[in-house]
Amino acid sequence: MKNKNVFANVWAQRGLILAVLLLIMLIGNRSFFSLGNLRTILMSIAIYGIMCCGMLLAMLTGGIDLAMGSTAAFTSVICLWYYNSHGMTDSAFVVGLVLAVLAAIAVGILHGVCDAYLMLPSFVVTLATGKLLYGLASAILKGSFIHLTNTEGFFYRIANSKLFSIPMPIIIFIVVAVIVGLILAFTVFGRRVYAVGANRAAAELVGINSRVFRVGCYVICSLTACVGGIVLTSMNYVTSATTAQGYEMMIMLALVVGGADIMGGYGDIAGAVFGALLAGIVENMIVMLNINTNYSQAVQGIIIVLAVAFNVYNNRTSAGLTKPRKKKAGLTARKEV
Amino acid sequence: MNEELILRTENICKSFNGIQVLKDVNLEIRKGEIHALMGENGAGKSTIIKIITGVYTKDDGEIYIDGKHVQINNRHDAAEAGVSVIYQELSLVPELTVAENIFLGHEIMKRGLPDKKEMRRQVQELIDRYGFILKPDTLVATMGMAQRQMTEILKALSTEAKLLIMDEPTTSLSASETEQLFVTMEGLRERGTSILYISHRLEEIYRVTDRLTIMRNGEVVGVVDSKTVEADTVTSMMIGHEIEKTGVRTPNINTDHYIEVKDLQLGKLLHDINFKAYGGEILGIGGLVGSGRTELVSCIYGAIKNYKGSITLDGKPVSRSVAKNIKAGFGMVPEDRRTEGFFPQLSILRNIAISSYDRLSSGGIVKGKDEIGHAEKAIADYDVRPAMRRLPVQNLSGGNQQKVILARWLSRDVDVLILDEPTVGVDVGVKAELYVYMRKLADKGAIIIMVSSDLAELTEVSDRVLVLHNGTLFQEFKDHKATQQAVLLASSGVAAKEGEVL
Structure with missing residues (x-):
């Protein structure tokens, strides 16, 4: 009975945050609601959303991937480099895509092995591999960028076509979110992902090989970075080593806003989608409000901190039933345990 | 024995979300006594202690320490008043030494730097005064649980604690370490420090405490002399009725x-x-x-x-x-349920079903209805309370957490x-x-x-x-x-x- 109330509250709160932002825009700049701008927002939500789905899995198992932006850049550069140097045919794109996917899998395995087997802190490792991948992408492009010219073929259509009059990136985002959501909600794999994140030692003692799960989740995370990177490239029609740079921070913050626990074991797809929604809107708001570019980063930071604080605060006041937190005694007036 | 009271609480009341968890609790602890507090999980022991130590604020009632009426609104107030608590989970930093841990947060400074020599000297003095077997320079990480506990006690004493609260201090100690702790406690009693001792183990209550307060459902149901009280009396006061004796079983052994x-x-x-x-x-x-x-x-x-x-x-x-x-x-209920047993933020259902997806799934897809049925049956069979399958296990009492872990295995008929x-x-x-x-x-x-x-x-x-x-x-x-x-x-x-x- 109590459960339902609290559940409703979480969504009421999320709705409230969105309503406030939209209200600001209603006053601030109505062209925010123009069809063209809404389309822009949806596109960036789609990119963030796709990558959020992957990062969610990594975070659920207690990991973090700060190389996500670089992975997106690296894999899209590989794909585009092959595509560009082999006549920009559809078959060249498919080969390039396969190469990119393989690269993403390799990156994911590298992250997973460093974290789960070599016990290196994932923050540091992924920060370092992020630099590495950025460097490799720069090296492949010799510091330049690839600007595509043809507006035909499969690759162009990824971001520039519609299905049931919905832009393709949104469709891809929905498909990725639904797949990850279904995996988390209905498969044994999903159940075990949560278990590994909630308590690794206990997971081992119920026969779950926690390391394999952690590596697996890093691989999925890198794969979504690859998908996100290629969709983004198709959208911009240009790629360089700085493609998607800094996205990992927005994604991480989006997930935290969406209620995921950075220590693992807590979070869901609905929260991730909400977080991506917020990230896309906030990013666009800054531009639309014509905030001096000198301050825009700071404003973005403040909005995110407020949203996170609101979210975390609410989780604490509704302590216990919806979002229990680890060892935060004293902050929550919990009943005697 | 000194009849003066070090701690007196008067009609302490506390509710959480409209549920009254403490009702007119009157606790009296004399100077220089080891006073036991017993009660089932959920009886309100931890809550009253958290009120005395300033973790929770009381809804109603008064607290007197050393005869003086005190207002305890936070941990700092409690420490000022001379109340110190030693939790089940120790708060020492393993990478630091005994002396560094004791002075953590209030280091003695000399020209802007911590004066290690002086701190070491003061800690050595404390050790000598109370006759502990410790060295100021030992790294906490290298010490056993009993020594860590002593360090924790020393830390409390260094702040001039008049009342030491120990919450199940022996759970992670071996028999000989426990004995060592008891000797330490007796030494403290001789020097006039009062100790409020919480434990589930009756033999410890007999061994080391002077008086015993028993709580049930948020109320004090009795204060007895712990040297003379019958074990059956204590247990029936705690649970409100007599418990059946387990008795000797004749096993049917299959060789x-x-x-x-x-x-x-x-x-x-x-x-x-x-x-x-x-x-x-x-x-x-x-x-x-x-x-x-x-x-x-x-x-x-x-x-x-x-x-x-x-x-x-x-x-x-x-x-x-x-x-x-x-x-x-096979099935295993591990030694430390918190670190190896349950998944704290996951629901009762997930905690029970996690071992049985070989039966509760097909082709990697969880059979939702079977999963719920399995968990509901286990919750009913093993009387997990509250019987809410969606409740995170960390919100249950220790006993019920253990029931969940046991149910995880018993529900799949382990061999x-x-x-x-x-x-x-x-x-x-x-x-x-x-x-x-x-x-x-x-x-x-x-x-x-x-x-x-x-x-x-x-x-x-x-x-x-x-x-x-x-x-x-x-x-x-x-x-x-x-x-x-x-x-x-x-x-x-x-x-x-x-x-x-x-």
């Missing part, structure tokens, strides 16, 4: 169904271990903490893989993979169940229930191996007891011949007459 451990060796921890555990019996394993008990059962379960020797089930080798063993009917300290931090009422479930499982012919430091539990619940000492089997007690005294002696390497020396 064709067994686990055999042959020449087991694990580094320097275990050596020359040979024994059989039979279907239908509860085999108890005793010994001190560190004698290799946990390692032994972890080898059997497959959680430790690099052992030498053989472990077989009915003549066939037991796998070194936990997953394979679980499929073959080999390994229990490591199954009733630590579990109150008497739930304890008795857990024993009933274990016995029922044994009656079905399962092999049950139970490691325990609780001598009463080991001698009463087990049908046969093996005692480990320094990594090897020291003594075997058959047919309920184990007495607490004999097991204790064997644990420290002294063979008693009743048993047969291996």
